[in-house]
Amino acid sequence: MDEQPLGRIKVMEDQFAEKIADNMHTYGVSTTVGRVLGIIYMNRKPMTLDELSEATGMSKTRMSQVVREMVDLNIAEKVLQKGVRKDLYNVEQDYYQTFISLFTSNWRKAINKNKMFEKKLSAELKEITSNEPIDEELEAKINLLLKETKEWLDYYQWLANLVEFFESGEIFKHVPKP
Amino acid sequence: MDEQPLGRIKVMEDQFAEKIADNMHTYGVSTTVGRVLGIIYMNRKPMTLDELSEATGMSKTRMSQVVREMVDLNIAEKVLQKGVRKDLYNVEQDYYQTFISLFTSNWRKAINKNKMFEKKLSAELKEITSNEPIDEELEAKINLLLKETKEWLDYYQWLANLVEFFESGEIFKHVPKP
DNA sequence: ATTTACGTAAAATATTTATTGTACGAAGTT
């Protein structure tokens, strides 16, 4: 209570960084990724691995791992500054963009994985329907599976459209930024 | 290759269930939750803990835990069937609805957590701006923090609107089901 | 040409999360 104003601001900034970390958690990224994002964000300018290590109290190796993960997720980028030897990392300053980056990179991953499955499954289904002698019960089962496959593919098409809807910024036309 | 048609269908059904599990993973739920969802889905009717235990090869205790998690997430429900003593569990059969349930329950959790933070932070900020003697540097810092707080609150308002946009089904007006 | 600082791979450790086993109360059955 009787703290220095500057100290209190520092405390609030830390709380803020923590909150950002917490928010990140909802995207399924590890706590430390969230923390680092919050720290760089609050620092208001790019940071080196050593600075991050200092700020988190974690090893430099860990910072290296975390920062790589963030770059992969499109929520951080390496910044080149001439004359400076150490790598600098910066984060997206726009919350909405961060949301979109994480959302799209997660779902794109799932969509791509699914592509292979799609091919395999429909090939198998085609084959089985053309080759085999078919009794009634079998036919019913096959038809059910066919129907479900169709629904599944449609669902993934929808997901792909949804990702595009976010990535293009179209979402903001219908859910505008306050 | 020389398998029975019925056996091959079983294999495909299993692959399908697996794929559903995989998809679930993108939402940040545990693998087993995904598996159970896929199994019940493919079973096409509600299942008991014992049946699930049998189907997954896992303990009944684990099934109990998983099913509870699913109910909390709104992707499964307990079904009462008179005359039957065991609890039966069913899952949402509509992929889109499952997507929405998971999306909204995740973000709602985050939004609620944030509510408390909001109050605390803005109270602190108000206090510090009214009580303290202010020099120029301090004032600049405070203003920056105020601005960031505002942005953060706006962002969360947006998230809340987004959740509503999904939950109400409005999303389908703009990204229609194929 | 040596030395120093950097980032990260790879292996080792610590922490967290998932899973099982035991036990027990509540409710149904005999």
Add this chain to the structure above:
DNA sequence: AACTTCGTACAATAAATATTTTACGTAAAT
């Protein structure tokens, strides 16, 4: 009333993830 069966709390164990330590190749500084 004694006996089963059910679901789950709670403690123990196993598996997966996060984190650190050590080591090493590469590039800048001396």
